[in-house]
Amino acid sequence: MGMADECCCMQLIDxxxxxxxxxxxxxxxxxxxxxxxxxxxxVAIMGPQSSGKSTLMNHLFHTNFxxxxxxxxxxxxxxxxxxxxxxxxxxxxxxxxxxxxxSRERGEDDTTFExxxxxxxxxxxxxxxxNMWCHDIGREQAANKPLLKTVFxxxxxxxxxxxxxxxxxxxxxALSSYEExxxxxxxxxxxxxxxxxxxxxxxxxxxxxxxxxxASGFSFSAQQIWRVIKENKDLDLPAHKVMVATVRCxxxxxxxxxxxxxxxxxxxxxxxxQEGPVSGFGKRLSSVLDTxxxxxxxxxxxxxxGVRNAKRKQLESKALDFVYPTYSTLLGHLxxxxxxxxxxxxxxxxxxxxxxxxxxxxxxxxCMLEFDRGCADAAIRxxxxxxxxxxxxxxxxxxxxxxxxxxxxxxxxxxxxxxxxTEALSGPVESLFEVGDEDTWASIRRLLKxxxxxxxxxxxxxxxxxxxDQAAVDTMVQNLRSYARNVVVKKAREEAGKVLIRMKxxxxxxxxxxxxxxxxxxxxxxxxxxxxxxxxxxxxxLLSVMAAIRLDEKPDKVESLLFSSLMDGTAAASLPRxxxxxxxxxxxxxxxWEEVSPQDKLxxxxxxxxxxxxxxxxxxxxxxxxxxxxxxxKKNNNWMPPPWAILAMAVLxxxxxxxxxxxxxxxxxxxxxxxxxxxxxxxxxxxxEFRHGALPGILSISSKFLPTxxxxxxxxxxxxxxxxxxxxxxxxxxxxxxxxxxxxxxPAGSSSIPESSVSSNISSSESEFxxxxxxxxxxxxxxxxxxxxx
Numbered sequence: 001m002g003m004a005d006e007c008c009c010m011q012l013i014d015x016x017x018x019x020x021x022x023x024x025x026x027x028x029x030x031x032x033x034x035x036x037x038x039x040x041x042x043v044a045i046m047g048p049q050s051s052g053k054s055t056l057m058n059h060l061f062h063t064n065f066x067x068x069x070x071x072x073x074x075x076x077x078x079x080x081x082x083x084x085x086x087x088x089x090x091x092x093x094x095x096x097x098x099x100x101x102x103s104r105e106r107g108e109d110d111t112t113f114e115x116x117x118x119x120x121x122x123x124x125x126x127x128x129x130x131n132m133w134c135h136d137i138g139r140e141q142a143a144n145k146p147l148l149k150t151v152f153x154x155x156x157x158x159x160x161x162x163x164x165x166x167x168x169x170x171x172x173x174a175l176s177s178y179e180e181x182x183x184x185x186x187x188x189x190x191x192x193x194x195x196x197x198x199x200x201x202x203x204x205x206x207x208x209x210x211x212x213x214x215a216s217g218f219s220f221s222a223q224q225i226w227r228v229i230k231e232n233k234d235l236d237l238p239a240h241k242v243m244v245a246t247v248r249c250x251x252x253x254x255x256x257x258x259x260x261x262x263x264x265x266x267x268x269x270x271x272x273x274q275e276g277p278v279s280g281f282g283k284r285l286s287s288v289l290d291t292x293x294x295x296x297x298x299x300x301x302x303x304x305x306g307v308r309n310a311k312r313k314q315l316e317s318k319a320l321d322f323v324y325p326t327y328s329t330l331l332g333h334l335x336x337x338x339x340x341x342x343x344x345x346x347x348x349x350x351x352x353x354x355x356x357x358x359x360x361x362x363x364x365x366x367c368m369l370e371f372d373r374g375c376a377d378a379a380i381r382x383x384x385x386x387x388x389x390x391x392x393x394x395x396x397x398x399x400x401x402x403x404x405x406x407x408x409x410x411x412x413x414x415x416x417x418x419x420x421x422t423e424a425l426s427g428p429v430e431s432l433f434e435v436g437d438e439d440t441w442a443s444i445r446r447l448l449k450x451x452x453x454x455x456x457x458x459x460x461x462x463x464x465x466x467x468x469d470q471a472a473v474d475t476m477v478q479n480l481r482s483y484a485r486n487v488v489v490k491k492a493r494e495e496a497g498k499v500l501i502r503m504k505x506x507x508x509x510x511x512x513x514x515x516x517x518x519x520x521x522x523x524x525x526x527x528x529x530x531x532x533x534x535x536x537x538x539x540x541x542l543l544s545v546m547a548a549i550r551l552d553e554k555p556d557k558v559e560s561l562l563f564s565s566l567m568d569g570t571a572a573a574s575l576p577r578x579x580x581x582x583x584x585x586x587x588x589x590x591x592x593w594e595e596v597s598p599q600d601k602l603x604x605x606x607x608x609x610x611x612x613x614x615x616x617x618x619x620x621x622x623x624x625x626x627x628x629x630x631x632x633x634k635k636n637n638n639w640m641p642p643p644w645a646i647l648a649m650a651v652l653x654x655x656x657x658x659x660x661x662x663x664x665x666x667x668x669x670x671x672x673x674x675x676x677x678x679x680x681x682x683x684x685x686x687x688x689e690f691r692h693g694a695l696p697g698i699l700s701i702s703s704k705f706l707p708t709x710x711x712x713x714x715x716x717x718x719x720x721x722x723x724x725x726x727x728x729x730x731x732x733x734x735x736x737x738x739x740x741x742x743x744x745x746x747p748a749g750s751s752s753i754p755e756s757s758v759s760s761n762i763s764s765s766e767s768e769f770x771x772x773x774x775x776x777x778x779x780x781x782x783x784x785x786x787x788x789x790x
Contacts, residue, residue: 065084245303245307265288269326273326342367522629
């Protein structure tokens with residue numbers, strides 16, 4: 001491969017400023033530049049036309065840039081910008097040959113391309129060679145004096161420390177004339193070539209370079225740099241000093257911004273702000289910013305004033321943009337702290353019993369003042385940042401919180417008073433409905449008015465501290481009154497659903513108890529019809545009370561209509577007849593009550609009629625039981641035959657009666673039989689047995705008849721064999737007779753007791769009687785001797 005192929009020389013930018021994109025892509029691909037990563041360097045050369053730039057580059061880097069033909073005279077050989085790969089240099093190095101300045105072809109006025117190409121070389125190259133002849137030193141253009149003048153036209157005493165530092169990086173090499181001393185020139189160039197080996201290593205010519213573009217992005221980066229230079233008219237300056245000021249001030253500003261971002265004081269301040277509010281934030285941040293802005297001013301003071309000031313503003317703007325998020329975070333902490341302080345202060349103030357509105361005003365003023373002080377402490381001298389939006393958000397948060405707390409407190413007050421109203425009304429109203437007389441609704445109205453007015457008074461006092469407008473207060477008071485009324489209405493509807501149970505309870509109470517509230521005993525003297533009518537009337541009155549809500553004290557005819565239709569029994573006969581139909585009109589055949597609004601209706605007339613029918617059916621059994629008990633009591637207490645039977649016995653038994661009178665033995669036998677039957681009657685308590693019914697009585701007597709006969713015979717035999725005086729047995733017999741005679745019969749309502757229990761009770765009573773009778777005889781017999789001895 002020849003040198004021409006290895007160096008791969010190509011024109012990057014032509015004389016008209018057109019960028020050779022395809023050629024550069026081919027160069028990168030052919031030379032495998034895109035595989036080098038960051039291990040590559042760019043060396044550019046600039047200088048006057050025909051000063052030997054291309055010749056120097058070819059000997060220095062073994063490239064094949066086109067050289068001037070001396071026999072044709074001085075002319076423009078290199079047009080635009082050319083690049084080539086340096087042969088034999090490590091790392092990969094690109095040589096860039098620029099069109100010479102001060103050319104006759106471009107003339108005096110067309111220096112724009114020269115400035116643009118020089119700026120491009122400064123932007124893209126790591127090493128820049130400025131080639132000039134020794135005899136041109138001291139000239140204006142040939143020695144590149146305008147550019148050097150811009151760089152070095154400053155007071156030496158200020159630049160001395162900077163120049164001493166930078167001069168270490170600038171080297172001046174004198175080379176012999178190629179035309180006059182070619183051999184010596186080549187030796188000196190060979191020595192200079194060694195300086196470009198490992199140029200990017202520490203200590204090399206470009207060892208301190210920064211911001212290197214990876215080799216894979218070299219093509220794109222070069223295109224963008226040239227496009228920016230071409231399109232930016234601000235770079236089309238009349239002198240080199242503006243160009244240099246722009247580049248240098250930009251570099252200084254970027255360096256200060258980079259150092260600001262790594263400043264330990266700033267990093268510590270930023271970290272502290274992330275945790276919460278920082279006291280003295282504004283002073284500390286202002287000090288950090290002042291440090292780097294002052295350094296910029298000192299380093300850029302001798303550059304073009306317009307460029308210097310513009311770059312300073314850009315630096316300040318970027319620095320402020322850089323630190324503003326931290327400032328914004330600090331404002332967020334101040335807002336959160338003030339907001340939390342408001343909530344705590346408000347809660348404490350309300351616990352002390354202070355008015356809500358007054359507490360909100362005091363706490364709001366205190367917290368807003370606290371926030372304003374924090375904002376003043378966070379302000380910096382370099383900017384007048386506006387915290388009004390954060391302040392407005394804090395105020396909105398406080399208003400929202402106050403409104404939320406206000407709603408919660410008011411809801412709690414309302415709920416508390418509603419609960420008290422419910423407790424004060426539900427129980428008493430239910431008790432009044434249980435009474436269910438003509439004064440029930442009047443009592444409910446008085447109760448409702450009394451409890452509502454008391455609740456409204458307490459409620460008005462409780463919400464006075466909220467300082468609400470009168471319209472809102474009136475609305476809330478009216479809602480409280482409506483709630484109290486709804487409690488009564490709800491209870492009324494609840495009780496209306498249980499009206500049938502209440503009616504049956506009322507009927508049972510009136511029917512089964514007398515005027516002294518004592519249980520009735522159906523002896524046969526009670527007027528069951530009248531008692532039934534009174535009990536039904538009380539139940540119907542309860543139904544009329546529950547038929548409609550009467551909280552507005554409006555008269556109605558519900559009770560009279562119910563009594564006339566359901567109790568009098570004459571309503572059906574007196575009902576008007578519809579001539580077209582021929583049937584009587586039922587006043588209860590309606591779903592509405594006259595003079596009662598639909599919302600006050602509890603039970604419709606039709607429902608009342610249906611409830612009354614069901615009520616009568618379910619209470620009929622109670623009346624039937626009472627009648628049966630009364631008849632049973634009469635039968636149990638009336639053992640005499642009817643008068644006609646007595647008369648028949650007297651007529652039919654007259655002959656037998658005369659026979660007994662004529663034969664006293666029969667009379668004696670009858671008397672003994674009477675005594676025996678009487679003893680059996682008393683011993684078996686036949687009257688008590690038949691109180692439970694005829695069949696149970698017969699069964700019980702039949703089971704006890706034989707044991708009772710045997711018991712009487714045994715006792716007669718014992719008395720006949722004993723040594724007791726006759727007087728001892730008579731008291732015992734009389735006592736036994738009395739105990740049988742005055743034994744209390746079971747109540748009439750015990751007909752539901754089983755027969756087995758009845759038999760067992762009788763047997764136990766007999767055994768108790770026998771033991772008690774024997775004990776009494778023994779005690780009496782023992783007492784007689786004692787009395788005689790005394």
